[in-house]
Amino acid sequence: MSNNQFKRGELYSVINGMASTAVARRLQKNFRQAGLEITIEQWSVLYHLWKEDCLSQQELCNRTFRDKPSITRLIDNLEKQKLVKRMPSKTDRRINLVCLTEAAKQLQNQTIDLANQTMNEALVGVNKEEIETVKQVFQRVYDNLT
């Protein structure tokens, strides 16, 4: 086993166990403290709908990197909380369009500010070039494996 390979193995452990879950936990905690009853996963779905409303479930799978059953159940829960509504597509009867309710639209500013604040806390001492490198590496890794 070469030294380089070992370092790469270490990276796996770093990527999967540490920073990403730390950020997610902190953001979830900030939501709770603000009295917001949504999970971080639900928020990540809403995040994409705020950018573009009424996406199909398949499109949400693509944008959130989740599989279809995961999205089905996240949408189930978001629908129970009356944050989204499934609407049949007029052009393709297989498709559900997932659309925001008024309540969800009102969540946007509040949660985006919390998310930005959390990322600012998380990224103290990290500069723009480093952030850019991380994004590029992750995009590259994703492309390599899919």
Place this chain on the structure above:
Amino acid sequence: MSNNQFKRGELYSVINGMASTAVARRLQKNFRQAGLEITIEQWSVLYHLWKEDCLSQQELCNRTFRDKPSITRLIDNLEKQKLVKRMPSKTDRRINLVCLTEAAKQLQNQTIDLANQTMNEALVGVNKEEIETVKQVFQRVYDNLT
């Protein structure tokens, strides 16, 4: 909302949705194809025990960045598969030491090679400096939030 903040929000989405799960899924798939019946989470616990055997559950929490109930159940499942054994500590009766079985020791070479191979696939086109930057950024993020 400043432009810089928005970019940081984007990073969150990248970190949590994409590369880390892509790597985990690929590694899990490689385990399955090799006929190995362990999950990626179980493997990550074994990974730390291969480095140092007979750790307490609390120490495994620290090293794998998981909480206590998660480790309790991971160890439950690993014990069912006869890959680890809980041993009472002689000096502190609150503590379980989690020790590898022979079967688990034999898994080591096979799975480490698969993990290295998976990381090599994942990191095609990524250089050492970039890997170092990612590791440093993640360590910094983790330290900022804990």
Place this chain on the structure above:
DNA sequence: GACATATAGTTAGTTATGCAACTAATTTCA
């Protein structure tokens, strides 16, 4: 020594994830 506090681990409840197998609608193409 005794009571308060801290630490190690477990259990219960809810949400989320991945895979495999399924239904229903659409598209392809012979």
Place this chain on the structure above:
DNA sequence: TGAAATTAGTTGCATAACTAACTATATGTC
């Protein structure tokens, strides 16, 4: 046109995550 293949979404099953509440042991302090 009609059968085969593809696509969108759901359901069942197993594992894993987090929180909160719990038991048991150890430590600290008066």
